[in-house]
Amino acid sequence: MATTKISGKELRQLGYPEGKVIGIAIKVLEGKYKGKSKKHKLELLGSVIKAPEYYLKHDSLAPIAKSLIIKTEHNETVELNKNRLDYHIYGAEGIEPGAINQMEIAMKLPVTKAGALMPDAHQGYGLPIGGVLATDNAVIPYAVGVDIGCRMCMTVYDIHPEFLEQNSEKLKKMLIDNTKFGNEVFKRPMDHEVLERNDFNEINILKSLKDRAYSQIGSSGGGNHFVEFGVGEITDADNEWQLPTGKYLAVLSHSGSRGLGANIARHYTKLAMDKCRLPKVAQHLAWLGLDTEDGIEYWNAMNLAGDYASACHHQIHDRLSASIGEKPLMMVENHHNFAWKELDRFDNEVIVHRKGATPAGKGVLGIIPGSMTSPGFIVRGKGLVDSLNSASHGAGRVMSRRKAKETLSKNEVDRHLKQAGIEVIGSGLDEAPMVYKNIYQVMAHQTKLVDVLGTFTPRIIRMCGDKRFGEVD
DNA sequence: ATGTGC
Secondary structure: OOOOOOOHHHHOOOOOOOHHHHHHHHHHHHOOOOOOHHHHHHHHHHHHHHHHHHOOOOOOOHHHHHHHHHHHOOOEOOOOOOOOOEEEEHHHHHHHHHHHHHHHHHOOOOOOEEEEEEEEEOOOOOEEEEEEEOOOOOEHHHHOOOOOOEEEEEEEEOOOOOOHHHHHHHHHHHHHHHHHHHOOOOOOOOOOHHOOOHHHHHHHHHHHOHHHHHHHHHOOEOOOEEEEEEEEEEOOOOOOOOOOOEEEEEEEEEEOOOOHHHHHHOOOOOOOOHHEEEEHHHHOOOOEEOOOOHHHHHHHHHHHHHHHHHHHHHHHHHHHHHOOOOOOOEEEEEOEEEEEEEEEOOOEEEEEEEEEEEEOOOEEEEEEEOOEEEEEEEEEEOOOHHHEEEOOOOOOOOOHHHHHHHHHHHHHHHHHHHHHHOEEEEEEEEHHHHHOHHHHHHHHOOOOOOOEEEEEEEEEEEEEEOOOOOOOO
């Protein structure tokens, strides 16, 4: 059914600036002009933004006009530096120009100290996905990303991978019973200490998010998130867990901080963009000073969302472990959308944002997933300073979600998956293997950044169905 | 990424 509702996106297209005015405009239009045609509403909004001063005393539209004018008065623009700082790009030939352009802009921020671009990079909001940015005493919500604490977690069992073939139906059912995707949640969510954290009472925005955090804990969400059974192979005899090299039954999960992190990101991004007005090309890179109340609040909320995301993974693996009836031999995990306080090459403290990048400090363990039909890699960081102690967070997309849905055929993708011997519950064409770069090429671009200890090859995958957001399987 | 909003 066609809707007459005005969206934030349409307002931005009309030139409405990011911030409160968009909310005010939607409220006014959907209140006083409810039921009017979309065309009529858009014409009104277009007139108001062209000459807000004429609408200051208008019966209904004055709040929009006022908000637009205040906006302009407070428009103290922070200038970008004329020259950008240098930074390393890994695998530049495989990275789209838009992503590199975004990184160049980030390297001109007055708070930027260093940066690096990973081989799986592609365009995002503000900082590209695969971008790493070190700043001085400032945190950029959009350089962390909207899914704060999005992360990987893998467990390995003392079970031969033959088990996968002998029990594939049982394992499928295990995934269906023990994981939740889309807007499905567990009827009886497990408790976790992260839900008892004081931040939920001390930070205003978190008070309203606690209930949903409670109900969503242990769930996986949508998009590229997954939980899968597969073959874990340990190839490095000198591995941290002293596991014999060889193949094991393994579980790999990818998900983040659900509604909690999304709402924290939304709130503080808006706040940053309101307070830190940058030229349009850089507007999404607005920062909050870590010596300000807002900045400290974001930092604490971000850390809470990170711990929450971690708790979700642990519950996913705990449930599956209970279902399998064995404790895992090892667990390896890492954030790839987050910011940390770290030391730079001069031993000064900097804020390192990794937006779709795996921490790869010396000896730091992580997982870099491939695609449904290609392996992920268990890695140990080499601590290369030029990479800002980072590596890619996956293969990286080569095809947009929209293009995938328009150009790929379900039959073709299904055939490809079948040939590879992969079983998939849920998912959609936008997550098909061919939308991702070749993971072997991506890994080849980062041999200086990480050592490989082993691999994970997917076999039974569960993701969110793509019929419509929230509809599962 | 996310009850696609404000």
